[in-house]
Amino acid sequence: MVFNSLIFLVFLAVVLTLYYPLNHRSQNLMLLAASYFFYGWWDYRFLSLLLFTSxxxxxxxxxxxxxxxPARRKLFLASSIFVNMGVLGIFKYYNFFAATLRSALEPMGVHLDFPTLHLILPIGLSFYTFLSMSYTIDVYRKEIPATRNALDFMLYVAYFPHLVAGPIVRASYLLPQIQRPRVIKAPEVENGIWLILIGYIKKVVIADRLGQFVDWSFAQPAAPFDNLNAWVVIYAFAFQIYGDFAGYSDIARGLAKLMGFELVVNFRAPYLVSNPAAFWRHWHISLSTWLRDYLYISLGGNRHGRWKTYRNLMLTMLLGGLWHGAGLAFVLWGLYQGLLLVVHRLWSEFRGSPAHSADPHPSGWLGWFKMFLLVAVFFHITCLGWLLFRAGGVRHGEGEWAVVRSYLRAMFRFQGTHLLLNFIIPVAMLGALGLFFQWRNWKMNEFSQWSSSKKALAVTTALALITVMGVFQGAQFIYFQF
Amino acid sequence: MGSRKLIILMAGVSAAALVLYAVLGRTLAGALDVRFGHRVLQMAAGKTTDSRMFIQMRLREAVFLLTAAALIALAQFLAACWINRRTPPRLVWILSALSGFVCLNAFALLAAHTVVFWCLLFTGTGTTHNYTQYRIKWGLTREMQAPKQAVLFGSSQTRAEIDEGILNERLGTRLWTTELHFPGNQVYDMLLNLEDLPPVKVDYVICYLSEGNFIVGPQTESIKFFLNFRNLPEFYSLGGAFTHPNRSFAYGLLGNALPLFRLRDPLLDRILGSSIMNLSQEEWNQSLVPDLATRARTAVVPYYFGPNTVFQKKAFCVFAARCRERHAVLIVCCGQLNPILGRMVDPSFRAGMLAFLRGQAAQDTNIVLLEQAQMPAQTEKDYDDLTHVNTATQARFSDFIVGVLENLMQTNLPAKHGAH
Known part of the structure; x- marks a missing residue:
C-alpha cells in the first residue's frame, strides 16, 4: 500500500475514524494492528520478519x-546488531557480496560457486532495522531506558507513516509519544493537512512527472541527448528524487500530526546549500544523523587526529552508500560523498573555518551573487553524484557502467548543441516548483498561523495542482527499495 | 476592498463585457478578420471556411467566459462570506478551499464548452492533444452553414481512410463533414462520441469499422474523456464492466465529477509540451519492429471472439438506434486491416463481424452497409502500417465516399425514425 494510492486514502479514513474516539491504550493497539495491516498489504509473509526483529x-x-x-551487556548488544545486520545481509547484500567476491577471486584462479538466493527484498527493511537497532544501542549507552511494554515498542518500529521509508525516528523521540496520551491540537492537524498536500505535490506532481522523463531517458541504451540536454536528464532526476523522498517524508509527518505525533524533519533545502557538510544536514537528515551518531562517532569521529577523521568520514559515507542499495554504483556514490566531505573539510581547515559551520548569511548583492554561484556549483557536484545513484537503479543489458560512461561523455562533450527546449522547459518548470518548496520550506509549519483566506487560497491551489498535474499511477517511492 | 465594492466591480466587469460585445462585437470581428482572417483559415486547415464568423464566435465565447469568470468569482466570494458567518472559525478555511475548488471546476466545465478555450491549447498540427483537436472540431459543428451535415466517427483508421478535406472540397456547399475520430476508438466509444455531440442536425454518420473495433483487451482512451455518470446504467446493461480497464473507467467518472481533472491531459500538453507528455507513445513507437509481418504476429493476439466483442456488438445496436433517433443515416464502411495482419486473424472472427453487420443492416434500413466488394480494393502496398493506409489510398477511398454521399443525397434517403 503506497501513500499515493486510492486504497491508502480509504485505509487512512478508516484508521482516523477509529482512532479519534479511542482511549490512549486502545489507540496504540489499533495503530499497531493498522500498521501491520499496512505492511502486510504489500506482502503478508514479511510480517513475521518485522515481528521477529521487533x-x-x-x-x-x-x-x-x-x-x-559489561561483557554480557556487550554480548546482548552484539546479538541485536548481528541479527539486524544478518537479516539485512541475507535479504539485501548476500547476492551482491557473493557475486563481487566471485568476480574478485576468479582472476586469481579461485572459482567459488556461491548459491544465488532468489529473495524478494522486503520493503523498508533498511529503515526498520536501523530504527530498531538504534534502540538497543541507545539502551546500551544508557541514553534511554528499555521499555517494558512490548506493544509500545512494536508500534514504535512499525508505525505506518514512517515504516517503509522513514524518517528514521529515534526511540528517545518517538517512544515517549507512544507511551503518553496524545493531545490532538487543531493547529497541528491543520499543519498536518498542509504537509500532506505539500507532500503529494512533491510526489505526484514533481517526482512522478519528472520520473516519466527520467525513466524514459535511462531506458535508452545510451544517453539520448548530449551536452546540456544530458545535464537536463540529471537535473530532472535530482528533482525527482528530492520530490519523491521529501514528499514521502512530508506525507509521513503530516499523517503523524493528524494522530497527535510529531516525526522529525527529514529534509530542509538540500539544493540551496553550498557545501557537502551542509547538504547532509539538509538531505535525509534522519539517516545522516543516524550514521553520525552510531557509526561515525563509534568509529572515533574526529577525536583521533586528522587522517582518522578522513578515514571515518569515508567509511561512514561508504556504508551510507551501501545502505541505499547493494550495488557497486551505490558504493561509489557513498565514496563520492565521503570524498566531497573530506575535500570540504580540508578546504575548511585550510581556510581556518570549522567544516560544520552553517552557510553564512550573505550581505549585499556581491555576497548574494557569491552565494548563488557556490550553490549553483555545488548543485552540479551533487548532480554528478545523482548520476551514479540513478545508474545503480538501471536494469538493462548494458549495465550501469555503460550508462554512467555514456552520460559523462555526453555531459562533458562541449560542442555546439541544439538545445531541446521541449524537454528543458518542462524540467525547468517542475524543478522551479521543487526549488520553491525548498525555499519556502521553513514556512511550512506556520500554516496554522495564516489567515483563513490565505489558507483557503493555498489549499485550493494545491488541490488544483494535484488534480491537473498529478500522476496517479501509484508509482512506488524510490526509497521503498532501500 | 469592501465586500460591496467587490460585488459592484464584478457585476460591472461582466455587464461591461456584454455591452461591449453587443455594441462592438461585429465591428471588432470584421477588423480582426481583415488583419488575421487569412492566418485563421491557414491554421484551421479546412475546418472552417468563414474566418469572420469564426472570429466573431470566438469573441462571443471570450465574453461569455469573462462573464462566467466574474460571476463564479462573485459566487465564491458570497460563499466565503456565508461560510465565515455560519461555520466555526476552525472550519472556515477548509470549506472556503473546497468551495474555491468547486468554483474552479465550474469554470473548467464552462470553458470546455467553448472553442476559444480549446484554441488556446492548440499547439499546431501534429502536436496538439487529441482531445483538444476533437473539442475544437466538436465545437465547430454548431457553426456550420451547409444545408446538410455529416460526421465521421471511429478510430484513427477512419481518419486514415477518409479525408474530410476532400469531402468538404467536393461537397462542402451542400454537405459539410466534420471528422470526429479518437485514437483507438471502438464501437462503444463511438456511442459515447455520438452522445457527446452538440444538439445539431446531423444527416449522415459515417464510420469505418474493421476487426480492430471488436477485439478483446481494448486500450481505448475514449472512456477516460467521454464517460459520464449518466452513461453508467447503459454501460453496465451492455456488459461493459467486465471488459474495460478500471483506470480508464475511474478516470472517466472522476473527469465527469471534476471537469478540471478531465482537462488535465490537454492542459499539461499545453503547459509542459507534447514531447514530455508523449514519452510512453514514443517508447511504444520505438518498440515497434520495422518488419510488418513480425509486428503482425504480436498484434494479432487480441483478435479473437471474447466478452468485449459481445459488448461492442451490443453497443453497435444502441449506436445505430441513436443515429436513427437523431434522424441521421448511418453509413458503415465494413473495412479491413492490412492484408498482412488480416491473413493472420482467425477467418471466423471476420465472418462473425460481417454476419453481425449484415444482420443489422437487414433489420434497419437506416443503415447503409458498404461491403469490401463495393469499396476500392486495398492491398498491402496501400498501407503505411498494419491498420493505416497511405495518402494516395486515402484520396481514392475519400473519392469513393464522396460518390456514396452524392448518391445518397440524390436519392434523398431519409433517416427512418424508429424503423425496424
Missing amino acids: LFDYVCALKIEAENR
Whole structure:
C-alpha cells in the first residue's frame, strides 16, 4: 500500500475514524494492528520478519538494561546488531557480496560457486532495522531506558507513516509519544493537512512527472541527448528524487500530526546549500544523523587526529552508500560523498573555518551573487553524484557502467548543441516548483498561523495542482527499495 | 476592498463585457478578420471556411467566459462570506478551499464548452492533444452553414481512410463533414462520441469499422474523456464492466465529477509540451519492429471472439438506434486491416463481424452497409502500417465516399425514425 494510492486514502479514513474516539491504550493497539495491516498489504509473509526483529530487539534491550556485567551487556548488544545486520545481509547484500567476491577471486584462479538466493527484498527493511537497532544501542549507552511494554515498542518500529521509508525516528523521540496520551491540537492537524498536500505535490506532481522523463531517458541504451540536454536528464532526476523522498517524508509527518505525533524533519533545502557538510544536514537528515551518531562517532569521529577523521568520514559515507542499495554504483556514490566531505573539510581547515559551520548569511548583492554561484556549483557536484545513484537503479543489458560512461561523455562533450527546449522547459518548470518548496520550506509549519483566506487560497491551489498535474499511477517511492 | 465594492466591480466587469460585445462585437470581428482572417483559415486547415464568423464566435465565447469568470468569482466570494458567518472559525478555511475548488471546476466545465478555450491549447498540427483537436472540431459543428451535415466517427483508421478535406472540397456547399475520430476508438466509444455531440442536425454518420473495433483487451482512451455518470446504467446493461480497464473507467467518472481533472491531459500538453507528455507513445513507437509481418504476429493476439466483442456488438445496436433517433443515416464502411495482419486473424472472427453487420443492416434500413466488394480494393502496398493506409489510398477511398454521399443525397434517403 503506497501513500499515493486510492486504497491508502480509504485505509487512512478508516484508521482516523477509529482512532479519534479511542482511549490512549486502545489507540496504540489499533495503530499497531493498522500498521501491520499496512505492511502486510504489500506482502503478508514479511510480517513475521518485522515481528521477529521487533521482539528480538525488545528482549535484547531488556536484557542489556537488566545486566550489569559489561561483557554480557556487550554480548546482548552484539546479538541485536548481528541479527539486524544478518537479516539485512541475507535479504539485501548476500547476492551482491557473493557475486563481487566471485568476480574478485576468479582472476586469481579461485572459482567459488556461491548459491544465488532468489529473495524478494522486503520493503523498508533498511529503515526498520536501523530504527530498531538504534534502540538497543541507545539502551546500551544508557541514553534511554528499555521499555517494558512490548506493544509500545512494536508500534514504535512499525508505525505506518514512517515504516517503509522513514524518517528514521529515534526511540528517545518517538517512544515517549507512544507511551503518553496524545493531545490532538487543531493547529497541528491543520499543519498536518498542509504537509500532506505539500507532500503529494512533491510526489505526484514533481517526482512522478519528472520520473516519466527520467525513466524514459535511462531506458535508452545510451544517453539520448548530449551536452546540456544530458545535464537536463540529471537535473530532472535530482528533482525527482528530492520530490519523491521529501514528499514521502512530508506525507509521513503530516499523517503523524493528524494522530497527535510529531516525526522529525527529514529534509530542509538540500539544493540551496553550498557545501557537502551542509547538504547532509539538509538531505535525509534522519539517516545522516543516524550514521553520525552510531557509526561515525563509534568509529572515533574526529577525536583521533586528522587522517582518522578522513578515514571515518569515508567509511561512514561508504556504508551510507551501501545502505541505499547493494550495488557497486551505490558504493561509489557513498565514496563520492565521503570524498566531497573530506575535500570540504580540508578546504575548511585550510581556510581556518570549522567544516560544520552553517552557510553564512550573505550581505549585499556581491555576497548574494557569491552565494548563488557556490550553490549553483555545488548543485552540479551533487548532480554528478545523482548520476551514479540513478545508474545503480538501471536494469538493462548494458549495465550501469555503460550508462554512467555514456552520460559523462555526453555531459562533458562541449560542442555546439541544439538545445531541446521541449524537454528543458518542462524540467525547468517542475524543478522551479521543487526549488520553491525548498525555499519556502521553513514556512511550512506556520500554516496554522495564516489567515483563513490565505489558507483557503493555498489549499485550493494545491488541490488544483494535484488534480491537473498529478500522476496517479501509484508509482512506488524510490526509497521503498532501500 | 469592501465586500460591496467587490460585488459592484464584478457585476460591472461582466455587464461591461456584454455591452461591449453587443455594441462592438461585429465591428471588432470584421477588423480582426481583415488583419488575421487569412492566418485563421491557414491554421484551421479546412475546418472552417468563414474566418469572420469564426472570429466573431470566438469573441462571443471570450465574453461569455469573462462573464462566467466574474460571476463564479462573485459566487465564491458570497460563499466565503456565508461560510465565515455560519461555520466555526476552525472550519472556515477548509470549506472556503473546497468551495474555491468547486468554483474552479465550474469554470473548467464552462470553458470546455467553448472553442476559444480549446484554441488556446492548440499547439499546431501534429502536436496538439487529441482531445483538444476533437473539442475544437466538436465545437465547430454548431457553426456550420451547409444545408446538410455529416460526421465521421471511429478510430484513427477512419481518419486514415477518409479525408474530410476532400469531402468538404467536393461537397462542402451542400454537405459539410466534420471528422470526429479518437485514437483507438471502438464501437462503444463511438456511442459515447455520438452522445457527446452538440444538439445539431446531423444527416449522415459515417464510420469505418474493421476487426480492430471488436477485439478483446481494448486500450481505448475514449472512456477516460467521454464517460459520464449518466452513461453508467447503459454501460453496465451492455456488459461493459467486465471488459474495460478500471483506470480508464475511474478516470472517466472522476473527469465527469471534476471537469478540471478531465482537462488535465490537454492542459499539461499545453503547459509542459507534447514531447514530455508523449514519452510512453514514443517508447511504444520505438518498440515497434520495422518488419510488418513480425509486428503482425504480436498484434494479432487480441483478435479473437471474447466478452468485449459481445459488448461492442451490443453497443453497435444502441449506436445505430441513436443515429436513427437523431434522424441521421448511418453509413458503415465494413473495412479491413492490412492484408498482412488480416491473413493472420482467425477467418471466423471476420465472418462473425460481417454476419453481425449484415444482420443489422437487414433489420434497419437506416443503415447503409458498404461491403469490401463495393469499396476500392486495398492491398498491402496501400498501407503505411498494419491498420493505416497511405495518402494516395486515402484520396481514392475519400473519392469513393464522396460518390456514396452524392448518391445518397440524390436519392434523398431519409433517416427512418424508429424503423425496424
